[in-house]
Amino acid sequence: MKEIIGHAAYFGVAVSLAGYAVGLWIKKKVKKPFANPLLIAILLVMGALVVLGIDYDVYNESAKYLSYLLTPATVCLAIPLYQQLELLKKHWKAVIGGLVAGVASSLVSVLGLSVLFHLTHEQYVSLLPKSITTAIGMGLSEELGGIVTLTVASIILTGVLGAVIGEAVCRLFRIKNRVAVGLAFGASAHAVGTSRALEIGEVEGAMSSLAIAVSGLITVAVASFFVGFY
């Protein structure tokens, strides 16, 4: 069985899509924010690999073609952004203010909590890029002397978590303005959060797309100052 699956060129793609289909079905049935189809798909695929005893590399040999689409998809985030360009021009002060606050709070809170939880210096710098998009975060982690796999893991976890709890967090902190909600999703949960924000609404999706690019660039510019603090 293992050998047959190991040679199947479409196994990884098929099992990922099947997991996501189940996730969509559960979301429709349960109608609760924690029933996030992406989270359900990840857990189901992990479970399937463990139960069937299939190596991640074997799975990824086929599933990597899904990741391959990520760059053109990210490029397409410019489309909702273009459609909301007037809104961006009108609210540019709130956009800049919100995103600077987001990046500052991210770096400062990672620093504070790393000290509090006694993380090592290496773990601390690996977590600094956790709220920005994977492609920028990986390069930044390397530059700061972090563990790149830990950075990627923390970025993915942050994204999935943000997508799942984002609406609850916005409700809790009474963030109702659609521009502010979108910025909050993008600044904290990058592209994964943005894929959720796009489902909430066009304005939210556009502002979240914008936040990925701007927050990523601000973080690159200032993160190296934080390396020496702990």
Added chain:
Amino acid sequence: MGALMEFAIILGVTLAAELLHALLPLPVPASIYGMILMLTLLATGAVKLEKVKRAGGYLLEIMPVMFIPAAVGLLEIITDMKGALLPIAGVIVLTTIIVMAATGRTAQWIMDREAAKKR
């Protein structure tokens, strides 16, 4: 032909972005160059919205699926990180909430103030 042409334009912009990433010595990934490039092309009218809207919308709709392989890769490093798993998870959960709240509250506060001034 229409859909194929739309994908061709999107992949063309992606390719141009990869070239920019290779040529410019900045820590900016191809996807961000591509996003800026696509926005510029749309805003200047060099590419009409109708020429990329359908294929682009489709890619954005299936975007969550594209994160599954990388996230499943967490299986690989969970065992390496055993001792530090709990504190690292704590940092991730708390900062995610803090960043969302800080970004959203600040943006909303600025917009509320602007709205109040106009009145």
